[in-house]
Structures are given as C-alpha cells and as structure tokens.
Amino acid sequence: xxxxxxxxxxxxxxxxxxxxxxxxxxxxxxxxxxxxxxxxxxxxxxxxxxxxxxxxxxxxxxxxxxxxxxxxxxxxxxxxxxxxxxxxxxxxxxxxxxxxxxxxxxxxxxxxxxxxxxxxxxxxxxxxxxxxxxxxxxxxxxxxxxxxxxxxxxxxxxxxxxxxxxxxxxxxxxxxxxxxxxxxxxxxxxxxxxxxxxxxxxxxxxxxxxxxxxxxxxxxxxxxxxxxxxxxxxxxxxxxxxxxxxxxxxxxxxxxxxxxxxxxxxxxxxxxxxxxxxxxxxxxxxxxxxxxxxxxxxxxxxxxxxxxxxxxxxxxxxxxxxxxxxxxxxxxxxxxxxxxxxxxxxxxxxxxxxxxxxxxxxxxxxxxxxxxxxxxxxxxxxxxxxxxxxxxxxxxxxxxxxxxxxxxxxxxxxxxxxxxxxxxxxxxxxxxxxxxxxxxxxxxxxxxxxxxxxxxxxxxxxxxxxxxxxxxxxxxxxxxxxxxxxxxxxxxxxxxxxxxxxxxxxxxxxxxxxxxxxxxxxxxxxxxxxxxxxxxxxxxxxxxxxxxxxxxxxxxxxxxxxxxxxxxxxxxxxxxxxxxxxxxxxxxxxxxxxxxxxxxxxxxxxxxxxxxxxxxxxxxxxxxxxxxxxxxxxxxxxxxxxxxxxxxxxxxxxxxxxxxxxxxxxxxxxxxxxxxxxxxxxxxxxxxxxxxxxxxxxxxxxxxxxxxxxxxxxxxxxxxxxxxxxxxxxxxxxxxxxxxxxxxxxxxxxxxxxxxxxxxxxxxxxxxxxxxxxxxxxxxxxxxxxxxxxxxxxxxxxxxxxxxxxxxxxxxxxxxxxxxxxxxxxxxxxxxxxxxxxxxxxxxxxxxxxxxxxxxxxxxxxxxxxxxxxxxxxxxxxxxxxxxxxxxxxxxxxxxxxxxxxxxxxxxxxxxxxxxxxxxxxxxxxxxxxxxxxxxxxxxxxxxxxxxxxxxxxxxxxxxx
Numbered sequence: 039x040x041x042x043x044x045x046x047x048x049x050x051x052x053x054x055x056x057x058x059x060x061x062x063x064x065x066x067x068x069x070x071x072x073x074x075x076x077x078x079x080x081x082x083x084x085x086x087x088x089x090x091x092x093x094x095x096x097x098x099x100x101x102x103x104x105x106x107x108x109x110x111x112x113x114x115x116x117x118x119x120x121x122x123x124x125x126x127x128x129x130x131x132x133x134x135x136x137x138x139x140x141x142x143x144x145x146x147x148x149x150x151x152x153x154x155x156x157x158x159x160x161x162x163x164x165x166x167x168x169x170x171x172x173x174x175x176x177x178x179x180x181x182x183x184x185x186x187x188x189x190x191x192x193x194x195x196x197x198x199x200x201x202x203x204x205x206x207x208x209x210x211x212x213x214x215x216x217x218x219x220x221x222x223x224x225x226x227x228x229x230x231x232x233x234x235x236x237x238x239x240x241x242x243x244x245x246x247x248x249x250x251x252x253x254x255x256x257x258x259x260x261x262x263x264x265x266x267x268x269x270x271x272x273x274x275x276x277x278x279x280x281x282x283x284x285x286x287x288x289x290x291x292x293x294x295x296x297x298x299x300x301x302x303x304x305x306x307x308x309x310x311x312x313x314x315x316x317x318x319x320x321x322x323x324x325x326x327x328x329x330x331x332x333x334x335x336x337x338x339x340x341x342x343x344x345x346x347x348x349x350x351x352x353x354x355x356x357x358x359x360x361x362x363x364x365x366x367x368x369x370x371x372x373x374x375x376x377x378x379x380x381x382x383x384x385x386x387x388x389x390x391x392x393x394x395x396x397x398x399x400x401x402x403x404x405x406x407x408x409x410x411x412x413x414x415x416x417x418x419x420x421x422x423x424x425x426x427x428x429x430x431x432x433x434x435x436x437x438x439x440x441x442x443x444x445x446x447x448x449x450x451x452x453x454x455x456x457x458x459x460x461x462x463x464x465x466x467x468x469x470x471x472x473x474x475x476x477x478x479x480x481x482x483x484x485x486x487x488x489x490x491x492x493x494x495x496x497x498x499x500x501x502x503x504x505x506x507x508x509x510x511x512x513x514x515x516x517x518x519x520x521x522x523x524x525x526x527x528x529x530x531x532x533x534x535x536x537x538x539x540x541x542x543x544x545x546x547x548x549x550x551x552x553x554x555x556x557x558x559x560x561x562x563x564x565x566x567x568x569x570x571x572x573x574x575x576x577x578x579x580x581x582x583x584x585x586x587x588x589x590x591x592x593x594x595x596x597x598x599x600x601x602x603x604x605x606x607x608x609x610x611x612x613x614x615x616x617x618x619x620x621x622x623x624x625x626x627x628x629x630x631x632x633x634x635x636x637x638x639x640x641x642x643x644x645x646x647x648x649x650x651x652x653x654x655x656x657x658x659x660x661x662x663x664x665x666x667x668x669x670x671x672x673x674x675x676x677x678x679x680x681x682x683x684x685x686x687x688x689x690x691x692x693x694x695x696x697x698x699x700x701x702x703x704x705x706x707x708x709x710x711x712x713x714x715x716x717x718x719x720x721x722x723x724x725x726x727x728x729x730x731x732x733x734x735x736x737x738x739x740x741x742x743x744x745x746x747x748x749x750x751x752x753x754x755x756x757x758x759x760x761x762x763x764x765x766x767x768x769x770x771x772x773x774x775x776x777x778x779x780x781x782x783x784x785x786x787x788x789x790x791x792x793x794x795x796x797x798x799x800x801x802x803x804x805x806x807x808x809x810x811x812x813x814x815x816x817x818x819x820x821x822x823x824x825x826x827x828x829x830x831x832x833x834x835x836x837x838x839x840x841x842x843x844x845x846x847x848x849x850x851x852x853x854x855x856x857x858x859x860x861x862x863x864x865x866x867x868x869x870x871x872x873x874x875x876x877x878x879x880x881x882x883x884x885x886x887x888x889x890x891x892x893x894x895x896x897x898x899x900x901x902x903x904x905x906x907x908x909x910x911x912x913x914x915x916x917x918x919x920x921x922x923x924x925x926x927x928x929x930x931x932x933x934x935x936x937x938x939x940x941x942x943x944x945x946x947x948x949x950x951x952x953x954x955x956x957x958x959x960x961x962x963x964x965x966x967x968x969x970x971x972x973x974x975x976x977x978x979x980x981x982x983x984x985x986x987x988x989x990x991x992x993x994x995x996x997x998x999x
Contacts, residue, residue, distance in 0.1 A: 069111050076111070080104045095158040102150035102170050109143035113177070116140055148174045165195030169205055176212070185212050203229045207241050219248040239265045239274040243281070246288075255292035262288060286316040290332045309339040314349055321356060330356045343381050347373065351386050354393045363397070363423045370394050370427070374434055391434060398427035402445065406452040421453035425462075432469075440470035440478040447485055456495035460486055460503050483511050487527070504531055522552060526562075533565050542566060549591065560597045567604065579604065622653050629653075633669075644673045648682065655689055663689065664701040671708040679712035683720040690724075694731065703731045707744060714751035725753050729761045733768050738777075741765055759791055770798050775805055793827035796820050796838030803841070817845045824893075836895070843898020846890045850905045853883050858912055862920045869920075873940070876913050883909050900966035903955035907948050907972060914944035 083101045092098060116137050120128060134141075151171045154161060161167070172187035188209035195202040206229035213222035226245035230238060242265050249258035266281035268274045289297050290313075313336035320329035333353050340346045350369040357366035373390045376382055382390065401424035404410065410417035428446035432439035447462030463486035470479035489495060490504045508528040515521050525548040532541035545562045552558070563582065570578035583601050586593055593601075633646040651666035667689060671679075679686070690705035706728035713721040725748050732741040742765065748758050762785050769778035779802055785791050803816040824842045827834050857879045862872045887902040918941045922933055955972050958964065 066115075069115060073108060073111055076104050076108045080108070092153070092157075095154050095161045095163065098150055098154045099163055099166060099170075102147045102154070102167070105143045105147035105150060106170055106174065109140045109147060109177070112143060113137065113140035144174055144177055165191050165193075165201055165205060167191075168194055169201070169208065172208065172212075181212065181216060185209070185216070188212055210241075211244065214244050214248060217251070219251045223248050223252070233268065233274075236274055239268050239277045243277050247284075250288055250291070255288065255294075259285070259288050259292065259294075259297075282312070283315075286312045286332075287319065290316050290320065290328055308341070310336045310341060310345045310349070313339065314345065314352070317349075318352055321352065326356050326359050330360070343376060343379075347376050347381060347386060350376075351389055354389065358393065358397065363401070363420075366393070366397060367423060367426055367430075370397075370430055374430060377434070394427055394430050394434060398424055398431055398442075398445070401427065402449045402452070405449055417453060421449050421455065424449045437473070440466050440473055440475045440482070443469055444478050444482050444485070447482070447489075451485065451489055454492075454494050456489050456492050457499045460489045460495065460499050463489060464503065479514075483507065483514075487511065487524075518552075522555070522558075525551070526558060529562055529565075533569070536569075538566060538569055553592065556592060556594055556597075559591055560593050563591065563593070567601070571604070622657065626650060626653050640673065644670065644678060647673055651689070652685070655692070660693070660696065660698055660701065664693070664698070664704065667701075667705055668708070671705070671712065674712055676712050676714070679709060680718040683709065683713065683718050683724075687720055687723060690727065694727070699731055699735050703728060703735065703737070703740065706731060707740070710744070710751075711747060714747065721751070722753060722757050725751075725757060726761070729764065733764055738765070738768065741768070755788075759785060759788060763791065763794060766795070766798055770801055775802050778802070789826055789830055790832045792823035793832050793834035793838055796823050796841050797835055799823070800837065800841035800844075820845060839893050839895035840897045843890055843893045843895035843901065846886070846893065847898055847901040847905070850883060850886055850890060850902065853879060853886065854905050854909055857883065857909055862916055864922050864925075869922075873917065876916070880909055880913055896962065896964035897966050897968075899958065900955070900964060900968035900972075903951060903958075904968040904971055907952045907955065907975075910944050910948035910951065914941045914948060917941050917944070 080101065083097055083104060087094070087097050087101060090097065116139065120131065120133075120136060123131065148171060151167045151174075154167045155164065155171075158164075168187050168191035172184050172191055175181075175184035175187055188205060192202065192205040192209055195205050206225045210222045210225035210229065213219070213225065223245065226241060226248065230242055230245060242261055246258050246262035246265060249255075249261060262281055262285055265277050266285070269276045269278040269281060313332050317329050317333035317336055320326075320332060330353070333349055333356065337346060337349045337353075340349060350373050353369050354366060354373075357363075357369065370390060370393060373382065373386070374394075377387055377390060401420045405417055405421045405424060410420065425446045428442045428449065432442035432446075435442065443462060443466040447459050447466055450456075450459035450462055463482045467479060467482040467486065470476070470482055486503060486507045490500055490507060505528075508524055508531060511524045512521055512528065515524060525544060529541055529544040529548065532538070532544055541562075545559070545566065548555070548562065549559055563586065567579055567582050570582070583604065585591065586598065586601055629646040629650045633643050633650065647666055647670040651663055651670050654662040654666055667686070671686075674682070686705055686709045690702050690709070693699075693702035693705065706724050710721065710724035710728050713724060725744065729741055729744045729748075732738075732744060741761075745758065745761050745765065748761065762781060766778055766781045769775070769781060778798060782795055782798055785795070799816055799820050803813050803820065806813045806816060820838075820841055824834065824838065857876060860872055860876050860879075862869055862876075883905060887906050890898045890902040917937050920937070921930055925933070952972050952975075959966070959973075
C-alpha cells in the first residue's frame with residue numbers, strides 16, 4: 039500500500055513537472071502535451087489495476103480523476119472547433135458526434151466512480167468519488183443530479199478537511215448558478231471561514247453577490263470590499279476589477295450612492311465614469327428610478343464636459359420614461375449649449391434633436407387631443423413646455439425656425455391661449471418673411487386670421503392685429519382666391535365695428551378688383567343699406583340706391599328690383615297707420631299695392647294678403663274674403679299656418695255658419711294641407727271639418743281625398759276611422775254599395791270597427807240575396823267580425839246583432855225543413871227509426887236555437903222561439919195524426935195509446951216554449967212578426983196584413999201630407 043502511494047506521488051510529481059515545462063507553450067501544444075502525460079499515467083494506473091485485480095479503490099479513484107481530466111481537455115478542443123465554425127456549419131453539425139470523444143472519457147470516469155461506490159461502500163475516499171461523479175453530471179448538463187451528488191460528496195467527506203471545504207464550495211457554486219441563494223449562502227459562509235486559499239477571493243465574490251441577491255446589502259457591500267482589499271495581495275486571485283465594477287452597483291441598489299462616491303474617491307478612481315456605467319446598466323435592466331438617481335449622482339461628480347454630455351444623453355430617455363418634462367427640458371437645453379460649443383458627437387446631436395422634436399410633438403398632441411381639457415392646469419403646463427421645446431427646436435435648427443415657431447403658435451391655439459397664439463403667429467410670420475419661406479408665411483397668416491376669429495381672443499388683441507392681418511394679407515397675397523376671401527373678412531370687420539366709412543372703402547376696393555362678383559357686392563351693399571335703414575337715415579339709403587341705379591355697381595335685375603322695393607317698403611308704415619286709425623279703404627289700397635307688386639318680398643306679400651283677408655272679413659264681404667283667403671293660403675307655409683290657424687278656423691266657421699260651403703271647404707282643406715304633419719293642435723279640427731263639409735256637399739271625391747291626405751299627415755287613427763265610417767255611411771245611404779264595400783275593405787283589419795261594419799255588410803248581403811247571388815262569403819265575414827268584436831269587447835250595434843242572428847237562424851230554418859220532410863210510416867221498424875230521427879233533429883234545433891238566442895238580437899230570439907214551437911208542434915202532430923194502415927182496431931187503439939206518451943210531452947213543451955216567448959217579448963219589449971205569430975197562432979186569420987213602406991211620409995207641421 040505504501041509502495042502504491044509512492045508510485046502515485048511520483049506520477050503526480052512527474053505530471054506537475056511536465057506541466058511546468060510546457061506552460062510557456064501555446065494552448066493547443068499544452069493541451070496535447072497534457073493529454074500525453076495523462077495517457078502515460080493512465081496506462082500505468084490501468085496496469086496496476088489489472089495487477090491488483092481492481093481491488094485498490096485508490097487506484098480506481100486515480101484512474102477516474104485521469105479520465106475526467108482527459109475528457110475536459112478533449113472537450114476544450116472540441117468546443118474550440120465548434121466555435122471556429124461558421125453559423126451554417128454549426129447548424130449542420132451533429133453535436134452529439136462532435137463531442138463523442140470527450141463524452142467517451144466522461145462516461146468511463148463515471149463508470150469507474152460507480153464501480154468504486156458499489157464495490158467499496160465503506161471506502162474513506164467516497165467523498166472524492168461522489169465529487170467526481172457530481173462534476174461529471176455537471177459536464178453532462180444534468181444540474182439536478184450534480185446538485186444531489188455534490189450533497190452526497192459533502193456528506194461522505196470528513197468535516198473540516200480540505201476535501202470537505204472543496205465539496206461545500208462546489209455545492210455552493212451549484213446553488214449559486216441555479217440562483218438558489220438561500221442554500222448557497224450557508225455553504226459559502228462555512229467554507230470561507232478561513233482565508234487560507236488563493237481562490238478565497240473568487241468564492242467570496244460569489245458569496246457577496248448572493249448576499250446582494252437576497253437584498254442583504256450591508257453584508258454584500260462589506261464582503262465585496264474585503265474581496266477588493268485582499269485582491270491587492272499576490273496570495274489571492276485578483277478580483278479588483280470585478281469589485282470596482284460591481285461595488286457601485288451594490289451601493290446604488292442599496293440607496294447608498296454617496297458611499298460609492300466616497301469609495302471611488304478613496305481609490306482614486308473616476309467616480310462619474312463608474313456611476314455612469316452603473317446607471318447605463320440599470321437603465322438597460324429597466325430600473326429607471328435607481329438609474330435616474332445614479333446618473334444624477336454621476337452628473338454631480340462629472341469632471342469634464344465630455345462626461346456631462348454622456349450623462350445628460352443617458353438621462354434623456356430616463357426622464358422621458360417617467361414624463362419628467364422639466365428635467366428633460368433642462369437636459370435638452372444643456373446639451374444644446376454644448377452643441378453650440380461643438381462638444382456633441384453626431385450621434386449625440388442626433389439624439390438631442392430626436393428627443394426635442396419628439397417631446398414637442400408628443401406634448402402638442404396631448405394638448406390638441408383634449409384629454410386634459412378638465413385638468414386645465416396640467417394642460418397649460420404641457421402647452422407651455424411644448425412651446426419651450428419648439429423654441430429650442432428653432433434654436434437648434436435656425437433654418438427651420440419659422441416652422442417651429444408656427445407649431446408653437448398652433449399649440450397655444452389648441453390650448454385656447456388665443457392672445458399668445460396671435461403673438462406667436464406674428465413672430466412665425468416675421469421669421470418666415472425673413473427666411474423667404476412663403477409656405478409658413480401663408481400658414482402663419484392663416485393661423486393669425488383664424489385665431490382672431492375665435493370668441494376667446496381679447497378685444498385688445500383683435501384691435502391690435504385683426505385689421506393688420508387682413509390688410510397685410512391683402513397686400514402680400516398673390517392668390518386671387520384668397521384675396522377674394524380676405525376682402526370680405528375685412529369688410530365684415532369694419533361693418534361689425536360700425537365703421538361704415540371704412541366698410542364702404544373695402545366695398546369699393548373689392549368692386550374694382552372683382553367687378554364680376556355680383557353676389558358678394560350685393561351682400562355688401564345690403565349690409566350698408568341695412569345699416570342706414572337701421573338708423574333711419576333714409577337719405578343715405580336713397581343715395582346708395584341711386585348709385586346702384588346709375589350703374590356704378592353691377593347688380594342682378596332681381597337685386598335692383600328689390601332695392602326699388604326697399605324704397606316702397608319704407609313707405610309701408612303709412613299703410614299700417616291707416617289701418618290702426620280705422621281707415622280700412624286706404625289700408626286696403628296700400629296692402630293691395632304691396633301684394634300686386636311682383637318685386638315685393640314674399641313675407642311682405644304674405645302680410646299684405648293676410649291683412650286684406652282680415653279687412654274684408656271685418657267688412658263682411660264674403661266673396662272677397664274667400665278670394666284673399668285663397669291668395670293668403672297659397673303664399674303661407676306650414677309655419678305661417680300654425681301661427682295663424684285660429685284666425686283661418688274662425689273665418690271658415692263663419693263661412694260654414696253662413697252656408698257658404700264651397701268657401702268653408704276651401705279654407706278647411708287648404709289649411710289642413712298646410713298643417714300636414716305639423717305640430718298645430720288645430721290640424722285635427724281642420725281635417726274633421728273639411729271632411730264633414732265635403733260629405734255635406736255630396737263631394738265624395740273630395741271627402742276621399744281628405745281621408746287619403748289624413749293618412750299621409752299622420753292624423754290620429756281614431757279621427758281617420760270616424761271619417762272612414764262617415765264615408766261608408768254616406769255610400770250606404772246613397773245605395774252605392776260597390777263604393778261602400780271598397781271603403782269597408784280599407785278598414786277591414788281595424789278590430790274595433792268590425793262590429794260597426796256588420797250592418798253595412800248586411801245591406802250588401804241582402805242586395806246579393808235579392809239578386810240571387812251566393813251570400814256565404816259575406817255571411818262568413820259577418821260572423822268573423824261578430825266573433826272578433828265580441829272577443830275583444832268592442833261595441834256591436836243592435837242591427838249587427840240582428841244580422842248575425844238572421845244568419846244563424848237561417849241554419850235553423852234548414853233544419854226545420856229537414857225535420858218536416860221526414861215521413862213516419864210502417865212497418866214498425868221504419869216508424870221507430872223515423873221517429874228517432876225526428877226527435878234527434880228536434881234536439882239539434884233546440885241546441886242551435888239557444889246559440890241564436892245568445893247573440894242578443896230581439897229578432898233572432900223571436901225567430902228561434904217560433905222555429906222551436908213549430909218544430910215541437912210538428913213532431914207532436916205527426917205522431918198524433920199517424921194511424922197504421924192495415925191494422926186491426928185493437929192494434930191501432932193500443933198504438934195510439936202508447937204514442938200518447940210521446941205526443942203529450944211534445945205538446946206540453948211546445949206550449950211552454952210559446953208562453954216563454956210571449957213573456958220575453960212583453961218583458962223585453964221585443965217587437966217581431968215571429969212573436970206576433972206565436973201570440974196569434976191559435977186564432978183565425980182574416981187574411982189582411984199591412985206592410986208600411988220603407989220611406990217616411992212627408993208632412994207639414996200640422997200633420998198634413
């Protein structure tokens with residue numbers, strides 16, 4: 039055993055010596071040499087294992103270590119080959135095959151360790167075995183198994199030994215890489231109690247980051263500073279660069295930026311550069327709040343303008359992210375100052391221009407969108423900032439200053455700061471003129487003009503700029519189209535300010551430049567003349583009309599005629615005075631003159647015609663009142679009619695009372711058509727009266743036309759239905775049955791009218807019957823109307839009930855005839871069958887009679903009773919009078935005796951029904967021939983009946999025909 043250890047030590051020493059020899063050579067050569075050394079030792083170890091028959095776990099463990107080391111070296115080589123490939127070569131490469139050689143040795147090392155663990159479970163070096171297996175799994179990328187085997191290695195290794203610490207650090211690093219900091223920390227803390235290895239600084243650096251990730255900033259900062267202190271010693275791995283790089287990040291996250299500054303100052307480092315680096319890193323990680331604080335601290339410690347430029351550039355995106363407009367604007371202004379000193383690179387200058395323009399556009403859009411209209415203070419701040427950015431843009435790009443100043447003005451316009459906007463437009467206008475930028479000169483002028491037209495602009499601003507804007511625009515504007523509009527606005531300005539001397543000058547200038555624009559000249563002339571009319575300056579009115587008539591202004595014939603009428607209208611007051619004084623004759627003459635003058639405005643003609651109608655009505659002149667009412671109605675529109683509807687209703691009613699039906703109908707109908715679909719309450723009254731008068735005149739066509747117009751004018755359904763029924767009634771009275779049925783069909787589907795329509799259908803039914811035509815369709819229609827009205831509870835006239843009962847009783851009469859047609863005869867079977875049939879039909883007649891009676895018609899009730907009494911009497915008499923032929927007297931006597939049991943009840947029932955009918959006729963005052971028949975059926979008839987004519991008898995008041 040001792041001999042074996044010596045051999046291993048000698049081999050290890052040889053390896054170290056060889057490694058030292060080749061240390062200075064290049065990487066590939068070193069790798070080849072190391073592999074050769076490993077192969078030599080591996081060959082010897084393999085031989086020894088064979089000699090000892092694999093009974094020495096120390097030799098097996100050494101073999102596993104050598105295999106693992108060789109696998110690592112081969113993998114480095116394979117990895118380098120892969121890295122040197124092009125992307126396309128890597129894509130086509132089989133990675134499993136590419137790493138096949140190194141994987142072979144990893145697997146062999148793993149198997150060797152597994153053999154040791156299985157064969158020597160009590161081997162004291164199992165910790166090293168599991169350590170190698172864990173590293174293998176780590177190489178295979180199986181982090182879970184690597185973690186588990188490192189834990190087992192730790193468990194199998196004696197506490198406090200270097201191997202134990204090695205396992206602790208390996209497991210801690212595994213947890214660290216998996217970001218399981220809570221598990222990594224205690225292992226690191228235990229393994230790093232002693233600072234006795236060169237690698238302590240590297241592992242402690244990881245522990246410091248673990249503290250940091252757990253937000254244990256104090257420990258993290260303390261430990262990383264210790265790592266930095268020890269890094270200055272040659273006994274430890276130098277981590278000073280990493281410490282200097284990350285310490286600022288630690289301090290910043292901990293909110294202790296000032297300490298970071300002190301640290302870097304104590305080290306003599308560049309504080310601003312380190313903080314700038316950390317700030318940029320934080321910004322890239324999306325930690326903008328901390329990044330802002332770090333960059334601002336860096337700015338305070340910046341030593342030169344170059345650093346300040348870089349810091350301000352980085353701050354721009356941070357400030358924009360948080361919408362910190364004031365700080366963003368300040369950084370932009372500072373950078374602009376540096377740009378003027380040529381201290382910005384092209385890239386930084388582009389960023390500055392981008393941020394200034396973007397922020398100006400964003401703020402302008404926010405102001406113009408109206409999203410902050412309810413937060414006036416906020417919107418004002420945004421508008422003010424936008425203007426500042428546009429001003430900065432103008433400073434950065436002086437060749438585009440007019441454009442930027444114009445956008446500033448547009449922003450103030452959108453914020454309703456019209457006074458400031460007007461001032462800004464003027465500034466933009468001047469800049470544009472100076473630069474020869476006609477586009478923005480025109481746009482600025484248009485903006486100024488538009489601004490001055492807003493309600494919110496102060497009178498002082500208008501007074502200061504408006505006339506200047508129009509006059510200046512007219513002078514500079516080359517476009518006839520725009521000059522055309524500007525002249526009109528200038529004229530309107532003067533006319534609104536009652537400066538008509540200037541307005542007249544604007545009118546004359548416009549006429550000189552646009553002599554063919556007759557319509558605009560007429561409008562301007564109208565305003566001037568209306569002004570003089572408003573102040574009752576008739577002489578000035580006549581003077582301007584004279585200038586027009588002289589040809590100084592070219593106007594249309596219609597306009598010239600209207601101007602002539604103005605003179606006439608000025609004289610209209612005298613007509614009104616005549617009327618008010620009671621001089622109706624002169625008033626009429628004046629009104630007629632205005633009406634007949636074709637140049638009179640429509641309103642004047644309306645007023646004249648209406649007043650003429652009223653005057654003639656007051657004078658009692660019917661025909662003239664009618665004529666002028668018609669003239670007035672021809673001129674009136676629906677609005678006029680609504681206003682004067684009561685007056686026309688009064689006039690029409692007076693016509694009606696005076697039996698002037700034609701005049702009344704004309705006014706009612708014409709007024710109704712004018713009011714069609716309007717809001718006047720009189721519309722229905724005119725409709726009803728027009729319809730009634732038309733029917734009274736017998737003008738059926740007019741009545742129908744009025745109803746049709748009523749439908750178009752949306753007259754309420756009830757009024758239309760009433761008018762329709764009046765029309766139907768009129769056709770019925772005139773015996774125009776086809777026309778009647780046409781109108782009935784129009785309201786066929788109006789359920790509440792169906793009961794009222796039945797009497798008219800009955801008239802039509804009787805006419806069909808008299809002509810020998812089929813009435814079944816009409817019968818069905820009558821019954822349908824009856825059932826519909828009854829079901830809905832609508833009223834049904836008595837005549838309608840009589841019609842329904844008549845139809846139903848017709849079925850009874852048919853049954854009665856069939857009953858009477860059945861003959862009783864022997865033999866006995868035939869007699870019994872015939873008798874049963876009669877009795878069954880008698881039951882049917884009884885049931886159907888009840889149905890007739892339930893209709894409620896007195897005539898129907900009487901008819902039903904008569905049929906019942908006749909039917910019962912008939913059956914009783916048929917049985918009573920029947921005598922079997924060829925039978926013995928004894929048989930006949932016996933037969934009659936048995937039949938008396940049938941006859942007596944039938945006679946009795948007939949008598950009861952007759953008495954019941956007579957009582958009902960008296961109790962309910964029902965007059966009917968059928969009831970009369972039942973009362974007198976047992977009396978002797980004299981054969982004389984009186985049938986009154988349908989027409990009445992014409993008599994005088996004394997009763998004389």
